[in-house]
Amino acid sequence: MNTVEQxxxxxxxxxxxxxxxxxxxxxxxxxxxKKLGIDSLQALELLSRLENHFGVELPDYEIQGVxxxxxxxxxxxxxx
Amino acid sequence: MNNxxxxxxxxxxxGGVVEVALDRAPANEIGLAVLDDLERFAAALPELEANASxxxxxxKQSAGFSAGADLRELYALVQQTDAASAAKGVREFLERxxxxxxxxxxxxxxxxxxxxxxxxxxxxxxxLTCDLIVxxxxxxxxxxELRLGLIPGFGGIPRLxxxxxxxxxxxxxxxxRSINATKALAVGLASQVAxxxxxxxxxxxxxxxxxxFDRATAxxxxxxxxxxxxxxxxxxxxxxxxxxxxxxxxxxxxxFVEDAGAHPYLP
Numbered sequence: 001m002n003t004v005e006q007x008x009x010x011x012x013x014x015x016x017x018x019x020x021x022x023x024x025x026x027x028x029x030x031x032x033x034k035k036l037g038i039d040s041l042q043a044l045e046l047l048s049r050l051e052n053h054f055g056v057e058l059p060d061y062e063i064q065g066v067x068x069x070x071x072x073x074x075x076x077x078x079x080x
Numbered sequence: 081m082n083n084x085x086x087x088x089x090x091x092x093x094x095g096g097v098v099e100v101a102l103d104r105a106p107a108n109e110i111g112l113a114v115l116d117d118l119e120r121f122a123a124a125l126p127e128l129e130a131n132a133s134x135x136x137x138x139x140k141q142s143a144g145f146s147a148g149a150d151l152r153e154l155y156a157l158v159q160q161t162d163a164a165s166a167a168k169g170v171r172e173f174l175e176r177x178x179x180x181x182x183x184x185x186x187x188x189x190x191x192x193x194x195x196x197x198x199x200x201x202x203x204x205x206x207x208l209t210c211d212l213i214v215x216x217x218x219x220x221x222x223x224x225e226l227r228l229g230l231i232p233g234f235g236g237i238p239r240l241x242x243x244x245x246x247x248x249x250x251x252x253x254x255x256x257r258s259i260n261a262t263k264a265l266a267v268g269l270a271s272q273v274a275x276x277x278x279x280x281x282x283x284x285x286x287x288x289x290x291x292x293f294d295r296a297t298a299x300x301x302x303x304x305x306x307x308x309x310x311x312x313x314x315x316x317x318x319x320x321x322x323x324x325x326x327x328x329x330x331x332x333x334x335x336f337v338e339d340a341g342a343h344p345y346l347p
Contacts, residue, residue, distance in 0.1 A: 041107065041143050041198060044258065048218045051260050059257040060222075 001080060007054075008073035014053055015046065015069070028070040056080060081124045089117035091124075096291040097284070098128045098135040098189065107143035110202045110234075111150030115173065118180045125187060133295050134287035135189040137210055138280050144197020145207060145219070149234070155333040163325065170324050174317050177202075177234050185209040185239070186308055188299035190290040194283035195219045195270075200258070205236035208243070211302065214286065215261035215270040216279040222258035228336065229328035233320040238312035244268045 002010070008028045016023040019036040026035060038046065044060075050072075051058055056079040066072055082093040088104035100121060102108040128135075139145045158166045184191065184206075193207040196216035204221050207213055215221075225232050231253070241249050248267045252259065264270040274282045290298065323329065 041147075044198060044220055045218060047258075048220055048260050052217060052262070057259070057263060059255065061255065061257060 002077065004070070004073050004077050007077050007080070008070050010053070011050065011069050011073055011076070014049060018046075018049060026069070028073070029068050031067045032069055032072070033067055050076060054080060081127060084120065084124065086117040086120060088114045089121060091121060091128075093128050093132055095288075096131070096133045097287045098132045100135065100137045101140045102138070102146060103140040105141060107147035107198060108139055108141050108145065108203060109147055109150035109153070110177070110206070111153035112173075114150075115177055115180070119176065122180045122183045125183060129187060129189055132189055133293070133298065134290040135187065135191045135210075136194055136280070136283045136287055137191065137207070138194040138283065139196065142197070144203075145193070145195040145199040146203020147198050148201025148203045148205075148224070151228075151333055151336050155337045158330070158333070167321060167325055171317065171321050174233050174320060178313060178317065181206065181209045181235050182308060182313070185235075185306070186303075188295070188302065190287075190298055190302065192283045192286055194274075194279040195221075195261075196277070196279050198222075200224060201232065202234045202236075205232055205234035205239070208236055208239040211306065212271045212286065213264070213269060214272045214274055214279050214283045215264050216274050216276060217261050218276055219261045219264070219270075219279070220258040221252070221264055221269065222256070223252050224256045224258075226253065226256050228332035229326055230323050230332075231316065231320055233316065235313050235316060238309040238316060240269075241312070242306075242309055 012026045013023060015021065015032065015036055016026055019038065021036060033043065047058060047063065054076050056076060058075060058079065062075050063072060066075060084091050089100065089102055091098060091100040104114055157169060191210040192212045192214060193210035194214050195207055196219050199207055199219055200222045201224055204223060223232050223236060231237065237249065237253060244267050261270060261273045265273045272282055
């Protein structure tokens with residue numbers, strides 16, 4: 001099973017690849033809305049990509065108020 | 081009228097298949113302009129149905145199938161009038177959209193929604209009128225209405241309850257969460273999941289299959305298996321109109337309209 005660090009790393013790789021941001025520019029503590037420059041619809045797209053990638057369901061209310069990659073990873077980790 | 085290019089909707093018919101495209105930026109929000117075009121489409125349906133077996137409903141907007149009712153338009157209209165007139169206007173809108181969606185629901189054609197991206201609220205309800213849903217793997221389905229102090233108003237709950245288990249309906253309705261295409265397939269909401277960007281192609285392949293069957297037989301099968309939940313649809317309008325007069329609704333609409341942040345679509 002992944003550690004939170006590994007899950008965070010996978011999220012960062014996925015986000016960098018899809019939203020075309022250099023991977024080196026992304027940190028676990030970054031606000032992904034600001035760093036990726038995404039709106040609410042794109043956040044839903046990110047949610048779908050994460051669910052598909054990790055094979056989990058992540059209800060929207062689980063990420064309500066979550067904006068950094070590491071916390072997002074802990075939410076996913078709890079469902080792996 | 082085999083071909084039509086409206087402000088928000090277009091359609092074309094060829095080879096026994098009618099393709100209807102939703103195309104109103106940014107995300108096919110359903111307001112008066114879309115309703116006008118949907119009514120034009122409903123009026124054209126008898127002629128289209130005479131020479132077709134299948135119908136595909138899809139979106140040309142990259143954001144998705146539809147984000148649902150146009151809440152900004154609704155809020156603006158409500159602000160311009162008194163409470164009684166607003167309630168009357170909402171009921172009239174619901175009666176009109178129900179008439180169109182019921183007509184689509186009961187069309188003798190085999191109807192297929194090709195869904196990508198957001199399929200929320202009224203957009204979800206529009207997709208639910210179709211016999212089959214082909215979902216792009218990035219599609220998301222959601223009933224966020226409780227966040228506004230409302231229930232879905234375009235017939236979504238009776239139609240969804242007709243199609244899948246009540247426990248799933250309660251989950252979607254009472255939590256307001258969105259589900260992805262994989263989940264939609266697992267609960268029986270979607271009939272197929274397509275790779276990213278492939279939903280329309282799969283819908284076309286399905287429509288081509290449908291055209292091989294006798295049209296009258298397919299129509300009879302559909303009438304037998306897909307009754308319109310008339311009573312529940314009527315009750316839904318009444319409940320929606322009762323709830324619409326609650327102060328929480330205006331607060332919810334205002335919050336949505338004035339939210340300049342990144343979260344307005346997240347329930």
